[in-house]
Amino acid sequence: MKYFLLFLGMFLSLTSHAQTPDINVVDLDAMTGPDYVQASYPGGNEKFYQFISKNIQYPARCMDENIQGEVRIQFTVNKNGELSNFKPIKKVDACPEFTHEAIRILKKSKRWNPGTKNGLPINSYFAIPLKFNLQ
Numbered sequence: 001m002k003y004f005l006l007f008l009g010m011f012l013s014l015t016s017h018a019q020t021p022d023i024n025v026v027d028l029d030a031m032t033g034p035d036y037v038q039a040s041y042p043g044g045n046e047k048f049y050q051f052i053s054k055n056i057q058y059p060a061r062c063m064d065e066n067i068q069g070e071v072r073i074q075f076t077v078n079k080n081g082e083l084s085n086f087k088p089i090k091k092v093d094a095c096p097e098f099t100h101e102a103i104r105i106l107k108k109s110k111r112w113n114p115g116t117k118n119g120l121p122i123n124s125y126f127a128i129p130l131k132f133n134l135q
Contacts, residue, residue: 039099
């Protein structure tokens, strides 16, 4: 059986933006300043990498056809730390299953620590790259 590697882009380089509570307008002021704290996975980046590596599954058809590639999924971390609004912003046309698998694994993620501004939880969003490579 072939093995695959999954690479997560540097977590610190993830896109993170704050959103106003009830509308999908990006509040650029909310994501700056010393009083803004970025949303994070419980246990930090290393635990997130471990979670992804432990739970991700390389799609069988794509493995059989030696398809590799990178997807990028944008999602919201709401004030309660729940993930929602999954949106693929980069796909691999030859293997749409990569996108489905990336979203599946993010939905399986435990609740995150929400971002905060002035000590209060805020909605924020991220864009995470996931690379599917065969070895």
